[in-house]
Amino acid sequence: MSVILEAKALQFGYAAGKPFASSFDFALESGEVVALMGENGCGKSTLLKTFAGMLKPLGGHVTIADRDVHDREKGYTLLELSKQVTLMRMNMEAPDRMTVQEFVSLGRTPYAGVLDGRSAEDEAIIEQSMNLLDVQKYATRPVCELSDGERTRVYLAEAIAQSVNVFLLDEPNAFLDIPRSHALFRTLRSLAASRGMGIVVSTHSVEYALRYADRIMVIDGGELKVSAAGEAEASGILDWARAD
Amino acid sequence: MRRTWVCFGTLFIGVLVLFVWTLVSGPVDVSLHDLAVAVFNPDKAEPFHTKIFWELRFPRAMAALLAGASLSVSGLCLQTVFRNPLCGPYVLGISSGASLGVALALLAGFGFGAFGVLGAASIGAILVTQVVLVLASRFKNASVLLVAGLLVGYFVNALVNVLIAGANAESLQAYVSWGLGGFTRLTFGAIPGFMAASIVGLVLVLVSMRYLNVVRMGDDFARGLGVAVRRSRILVLLGSSILAGATTAYCGPVAFIGIAVPHLAFMVFRTTNHRILLPGVSLCGAFLALLAGLFPVSIPLNAVLSIVGVPVILYVLLRGNNRGGAL
Secondary structure (H helix, E strand, O other): OOEEEEEEEEEOOOOOOOOOOOOEEEEEEOOOEEEEEEOOOOOHHHHHHHHOOOOOOOEEEEEEOOEEOOOOOOOOOHHHHHOOEEEEEOOOOOOOOOEHHHHHHHHHHHHOOOOOOOOHHHHHHHHHHHHHOOOHHHOOOEHHHOOHHHHHHHHHHHHHHOOOOEEEEEOOOOOOOHHHHHHHHHHHHHHHHHHOOEEEEEOOOHHHHHHHOOEEEEEEOOEEEEEEHHHHHHHOOOHHHOOO | OHHHHHHHHHHHHHHHHHHHHHHHOOOOOOOHHHHHHHHHOOOOOOHHHHHHHHHHHHHHHHHHHHHHHHHHHHHHHHHHHOOOOOOOOOOOOHHHHHHHHHHHHHOOOOOOHHHHHHHHHHHHHHHHHHHHHHHHHHOOOHHHHHHHHHHHHHHHHHHHHHHHHOOOHHHHHHHHHHHOOOOOOOOHHHHHHHHHHHHHHHHHHHOOHHHHHHHHHOHHHHHHOOOOHHHHHHHHHHHHHHHHHHHHHHHOOOOOHHHHHHHHHHHHHOOOOHHHHHHHHHHHHHHHHHHHHOOOOOOOHHHHHHHHHHHHHHHHHHHHHHOOOOO
């Protein structure tokens, strides 16, 4: 295993001087699934956006394969970055008029030429991504007509079609029923294993985190704490999540 | 996929037929044979026929073709960029800007030198577009932009009304005649200019194809797919305003096509992929404009487009809405 994404002395947040957590180091290995947990408003989404290069950090820096994700001159250009990392969020507006097939096809945008064509290879990857998430049967339906759970899987298929090395997911199981949530995490595990992706997934479910993640990362009380999933409960980083 | 090609083929043939029909129809009866001689064998043709063909019929057909395609592409881009089905060059005040330029030239007697009336319209359209561009960069919210566009339109129209109040009867007539809109004003010599402006506008739009296809999902999503959002947005809006401005300059204000044809093209092609939609709206727009141009010249173009077109579009939209949403 090798380190794919690395954060050094990272401080993240929106307002200068008010980071969500004190400065920390973190390294994501390829082939590993890390669950990101914490209370509402603790900065999970903000951290994911910072990892994805969409939000500049307040301090420190983030690199993927040793290149900076925020510095457009010395690090990745926007186009190069889009082949390395993707952030899947559920709070997007459902695209009007767009069919599932068309939406998943958007994942190949970084690989398209100026006229946005799709090669036979692109088409094969789109097909494969739809099969992986079992959305092939909706291919010609408009995305906005699907249920929230179906839409989640379509968004996932689109992100997978992007063929990235670092896959970030913001509460992907928010709208999924229990069997589909298990299926989702199993899919993430197999993506990590088969494609060597590094995956960070934020979730509120301790059960899924313990069962499917390699490590658990918690933002709690202005500190970022990381522990192997097997030792998470013993190490006390999940104490905030107890009901009593 | 096959369906798409059938639609393209049918529309293309339709445009071709209407183009030829426009060439052979007009107030003066000239037989098809005489026209063919005038085109392919000008030495043997009657000068009168050659003149009618090259100075009246051909420019008219070209005007309808270019205006229909340009306005439709402009409308589609504006609707996509602002994620709003109500957007169009008319609504955003771009056409009003052109009117102001023409009013300044015809009513207030500003010379505009070698540019003439057509140049004045272009300059007016581009200036108002600049205002809209600045507003667009300030307002992320499409509804606010629409309101701003309408307000700019009102303001510009008020200026035009002030100019009208102080104008003499003769120049007023020239202005009103331009303001009715029509495809008969284009001269043979102006065709290259109109064509060049359309091509420039179209190229600016085409190089932003990836942006057009992903922007419906929002700027963050587009950036995540490696699309330079700011630059593409400016290129698309500039292209759209050149297309709309040039058309208004050469044909007068032409309403309806820019806002309606994108919806029509969506019904025909059933896709949001601009690789298909852009050529699709161009053909649909050219078809409609050529069709409307076939009505007798004495009826104003905008009246034809609105009376015939609006009920059709309303029907299409309502039917689509019941099936799960045209908008």
